[in-house]
Amino acid sequence: MATLSSALSIATQSLQAQELELQVANNNIANASTTGYARETVSLSESTTSKDGKLQVGNGVNVTSVTSVRNDLLTLRIQQQTSQQSSSDAQVNALNQIQTLFPSTGTSLASSLSTFFSNLSALSTNPSNSADRQTAIQGAQALVSQFNSISAGLSGPASTLNTTVTTDVSQINQLASQAAQLNLELEQQNSQGQNLGPIGDQLNQVELQLAQLTNISVTHSSQGDTITTGSGTALVLGNQSYALSTSTDSNGNQKILDQNGSDITTQISGGDLGGTIQVRDTQIPSLLTSLDTLANQFATAFNTAQSKGYDENGNAGTALFSVSSTVAGSAASLKLATTDPAAIAASSDGSSGSNGNVANLTALQDAPLSSGLSATGQSANLVYLIGSYTATANSESTSISQSLTALNNQQGSISGVSIDQESANLIQYQQAYAAAAKVVSTIQSLFDTTINMIQ
Structure with missing residues (x-):
């Protein structure tokens, strides 16, 4: 049977529910700018009804839970x-540093190769010119230094x-x-x-x-x-x-x-750790292998061309470069076998002033090595390879960034706090609270009236 006590109980439950909703809405507003905060809502359910004669009478409201609004997917x-x-970002950061080893302008492996062969070509005019021979040896040393420097530059990032x-x-x-x-x-x-x-x-x-x-x-x-x-x-x-x-x-x-x-x-795979391992264990070794292959094949081919000619003293040409018998480590260990300018085998017959073997030496600039590419071609391929790695990582980073922004916006529309909506909710909850308080006040007056009637 419906009584003033049951009515007061319903009004009290309403007060408690609206008070909690006010608290939750206020908390949402307070955390509107908090990173990772998911908007909270109060779940309410109707209390089990009771019978009053033939009638089903409501018994107020229950607070079911306070939950955060999230989309797990x-x-x-x-x-x-x-x-x-x-x-992708980890790869970009590491590759950008490595890419400085392969500049498109200034001193580079390609420019050192070009300078070396240009210096050798000068010997075709006057193979006995000591100054030209010295310049050629200096060019060879500069080329060796480039191989050594790039190899060290590729090995260095592994520590970092x-x-x-x-x-x-x-x-x-x-x-x-x-x-x-x-x-x-x-x-x-x-x-x-x-x-x-x-x-x-x-x-x-x-x-x-x-x-x-x-x-x-x-x-x-x-x-x-x-x-x-x-x-x-x-x-x-x-x-x-x-x-x-x-x-x-x-x-x-x-x-x-x-x-x-x-x-x-x-x-x-994935994350900063996965990207770091990708560069360290895949991309750097690939670049280093290509560099070692070029150093080994070029030095071996040049030494072979040397053996077909004669040096300034009429002796059979000997190796100009000291190179490893295995490809691995060739760029790091490459060095000049001699710094004697007279050792360049420009002559084809051993006679003084002969330049017949210069053509064999300079032909290696564009002639295919055992890999099928010339020294110039392999050098260009190295630049392309590091450029490709970097461009791919940059492209992936940009693409994923756009996708991630869209996903975060979508999540924000679900889990984020709308100040306008929460402000509107506050007004609604405040009005409901005031109405419930009015009910409590009215029932209290009825209780007072009833007690006075009994007295």
Whole structure:
């Protein structure tokens, strides 16, 4: 049976519900600019009705929950795109530094090759000219120095990239530990029926930071989020985190180990860590191999051309370059076998003033080497290769950035706070609160009247 007490109870429930909605709307407005904050809403449900004779009488309102408005699919896509963006940016940063080794103007490998062959060509006019021979030797030394310098320049970034690897792994472990702790808090609050929004916001931000470092996969459950690398290596399971570690391999590079000590370096992709490994283990070795191939094939071919002629003293030509018997390391170890200008085998018959072998020497500028490309062609290919790597990374970064902006805007339209909407909500909740308070006041007056009638 409907009574004043039941009416007062309904009005009180309404006051409490509207008060909570006012608090949540106010909190939304306060956090409108907070990074990672997801707009909260209050879920209300009608209380179970009761019978009053033949009538079903309402019993007010219940507060079901306070929830954060999120779209898990969008969150997942943002994590994936963030991981790819960070990988591309890491490659761009590293490749931009490496690209300075292959300038399009000024002193470069291509210009050193051109100068060397130009100096050799001068010997065809007067092969006995000591000044021209000295210039040719200097050109050879400059070319050797270019090979040595570029090789060192390609090997040098590995140290910096290895430092980045160890730093990224350390940050991943710290974030995984934070995520495990947040999972524990999430589980505790969930069991107590508390609002999970703030913890969920923090956990999402930690996962986004992890995605910036490496590719991750996230699975949600009542016990919190399970986080693994893209290859399935566990980082977080419930309130337990699993640390990655690093170890130096035979090449001096930092390899990445999972919690069991297994090498997962090749399985890492995405994020700053994945992009760093891509440059260190794929792109730099590719450039270095091309450089070593050019150094080895060019020096070997030139020494062969030398052997077909005679030096200034009429002796059979000997090697001008000292080159490794294997391709690997050829650019770094390349040096002049002699600095004697007379050693250049310009003569074809050993007679003084003969220049018959100069043509064989200078022909190597454009003649195909064993790779099928000339020295000039291989040098140009190196510039193209580093340019291609850099352009591809830049293009991917720009494209992903646009996609990520669109996704964040879409997420903002769902999870973001609209000041206008929240302000309108405040007015609505305030009016509802005032109405409920009026009901309470009216019922209180009725109680007072009833008591006075009894007295």
